[in-house]
Amino acid sequence: MNPPDVQAAFCAVLVDEWARAGVSDAVVAPGSRSTPLVVALDADPRIRVHVVLDERSAGFMALGIGLATGRPAVVATTSGTAAVELHPAVVEAHQAGVPLIAATADRPPELHHVGAPQTVEQDGLFAGAVRWAVSPGVADRGAAASWRSVASRVVAEAVAGRGGPGPVHVNLAFREPLLGDASVVDLPPGRPEGAPWHTATRIEARPAPAPAPAPAPAPAPAPAPAPGDLVALLASHAGGRGLVVAGAGCGDPSRLTAAAGALGWPVLADPRSGCRCAGDGVGGVVASADALLRVPSIANGWVPEIVVRAGAPWASKVVSQWIASLPAGVTQVLCDPASRWLDPERTASHAVAVTGSELLSAAASAASASTVSASAVSASAGSGPVGGSPWLRQWVGAEASAQEALESLLGAGGALELSEPAIARALAGGAPPGTLLVVSSSMPIRDIEWFAPSLQSAEVLSNRGANGIDGVLSTAIGAAAGVSRPVVALLGDLAFLYDAGGLLWAGARDLSLTVVVVDNGGGGIFSFLPQAHTLAPERFERYWGTPHGVDLLAVAGAYGVETSRVESRADLDRVIAGVGKPGVSVAVVRSDRAANVAHHERLNAAVAEAIAGAGGA
Numbered sequence: 027m028n029p030p031d032v033q034a035a036f037c038a039v040l041v042d043e044w045a046r047a048g049v050s051d052a053v054v055a056p057g058s059r060s061t062p063l064v065v066a067l068d069a070d071p072r073i074r075v076h077v078v079l080d081e082r083s084a085g086f087m088a089l090g091i092g093l094a095t096g097r098p099a100v101v102a103t104t105s106g107t108a109a110v111e112l113h114p115a116v117v118e119a120h121q122a123g124v125p126l127i128a129a130t131a132d133r134p135p136e137l138h139h140v141g142a143p144q145t146v147e148q149d150g151l152f153a154g155a156v157r158w159a160v161s162p163g164v165a166d167r168g169a170a171a172s173w174r175s176v177a178s179r180v181v182a183e184a185v186a187g188r189g190g191p192g193p194v195h196v197n198l199a200f201r202e203p204l205l206g207d208a209s210v211v212d213l214p215p216g217r218p219e220g221a222p223w224h225t226a227t228r229i230e231a232r233p234a235p236a237p238a239p240a241p242a243p244a245p246a247p248a249p250a251p252a253p254g255d256l257v258a259l260l261a262s263h264a265g266g267r268g269l270v271v272a273g274a275g276c277g278d279p280s281r282l283t284a285a286a287g288a289l290g291w292p293v294l295a296d297p298r299s300g301c302r303c304a305g306d307g308v309g310g311v312v313a314s315a316d317a318l319l320r321v322p323s324i325a326n327g328w329v330p331e332i333v334v335r336a337g338a339p340w341a342s343k344v345v346s347q348w349i350a351s352l353p354a355g356v357t358q359v360l361c362d363p364a365s366r367w368l369d370p371e372r373t374a375s376h377a378v379a380v381t382g383s384e385l386l387s388a389a390a391s392a393a394s395a396s397t398v399s400a401s402a403v404s405a406s407a408g409s410g411p412v413g414g415s416p417w418l419r420q421w422v423g424a425e426a427s428a429q430e431a432l433e434s435l436l437g438a439g440g441a442l443e444l445s446e447p448a449i450a451r452a453l454a455g456g457a458p459p460g461t462l463l464v465v466s467s468s469m470p471i472r473d474i475e476w477f478a479p480s481l482q483s484a485e486v487l488s489n490r491g492a493n494g495i496d497g498v499l500s501t502a503i504g505a506a507a508g509v510s511r512p513v514v515a516l517l518g519d520l521a522f523l524y525d526a527g528g529l530l531w532a533g534a535r536d537l538s539l540t541v542v543v544v545d546n547g548g549g550g551i552f553s554f555l556p557q558a559h560t561l562a563p564e565r566f567e568r569y570w571g572t573p574h575g576v577d578l579l580a581v582a583g584a585y586g587v588e589t590s591r592v593e594s595r596a597d598l599d600r601v602i603a604g605v606g607k608p609g610v611s612v613a614v615v616r617s618d619r620a621a622n623v624a625h626h627e628r629l630n631a632a633v634a635e636a637i638a639g640a641g642g643a
Contacts, residue, residue, distance in 0.1 A: 043174050051088075051097075079531075082114060088126055092119065098125035118494065122491025123189075123275065130196075132161075134201040156193045157194055264289045272295045276382040277383030279303065291418065292417075294340075314476070365379045449516070450470065450473035450477050450516065499522060499528040539611070554623060578614045
């Protein structure tokens, strides 16, 4: 059997199994050693192939596809440092729970450890950052019976492996000559009707509703209860001082907010949780938690009895530090179906491997069935935003006051209508329904988190696994390539410059992507830190402010995409009105770092004043 033909056949089987398992996209970075795999990807009409010059950008584009669709995309590279460039995207996929298939070509064994070019140690390259890694070696016809299993397991591990969805590394050694003919090899047959060789499903445990609520436990319960006991514990607090803190991965947002409303509990909703988009009319969603918890009377006086933390933590230090400061007697329940220990402050008393929406729904059902709490549940579930338990009404009233204060300053015609918080609020609340909003780490995600309204129109995605600003533009391009929905990206200037190369060939892709860049001439988030007012200004600017002095519109225009400068609120409104049109566009809004700090202080002061005026202080 001709070895190049066997290599080609092996790659054809890989691609066939990936397509059978639902993979629809592959991102290819050009190179020679990956030729057998690239030819197989190109030959399969079920796979959309996107070519990206830079491997780091390619990795993040594949990440964006997985982030937007929930399906892994393949990113294929040649050998050597090309494979190494995938590491940032692999780490983000690992920590954020995004499915991804990193397919790296490699030299055959005889070219290792002898100084052959483009040869590095690729086995174990991504170490503990992958759900599974496999190096099947140079394709051998004698191993053909294993080909479909290996290929199918790659996808299964990426979508349902231990630890939940995440990246898989398949390292493929190819021997020259690299071009072969798969059609002359009898391929091992697949399963009937196009089914994948292996089907893996991650089944989330569902706690059984308790027949009746347990008595309120003593503070600081000892060992973690079984799920059924935990449901009873939550149900016993229906109508009481319970609180839900929802982040990305909290479960079904509508189900979660409905269950929290039935229990009479407010939901502090991170924009990535989807709860601000739930639109279920319960009225217990609190979007302004960062500003509210800066008000001493709320931070010190509104102490819950039980906190359910569903999904990833907020970016806000104010929120996380408040949760950490709660008395030890406050029960804190950590929910994550992949059993990740998302507890940086180490204050959770219970951890349970279910989504928040599952746990709360079970608790609401148990409370509803109980004669002890039926009246409380009925009152909270049936009276909407202005009714419910006194505890819920307290939070809902504060949220309404806060949002009114924020809108008066950030809305069109407000004093801060073109500030960085106003841009974030306008994009999250004014984009067409169904828009995906991809937000950079650093200040953009915080501005979305703190100032986006409690009724968002856009679904928010962000690389908050490792929280880096690298690859954000490529992630947004990948999201736009993976879904047939409008996509908006909100980036700072440094994040844009870091990944501007992602725009290469973007204008020629079939995308609908609007990129909004806030240009404040450097690292805006550092102006909020002690370095800004402790160190000499020139020292701060050199190492933290890092002004770039670059015309961002010229950079974007060099890549052939449409550009515009936003100089007024009317300009911003026109950009938002154009969201969804075909093509890629970049809009730049100038800002000032020092003024931005003052704007945030003014907004927080306005919320505190509104709370005091409403009798909340």
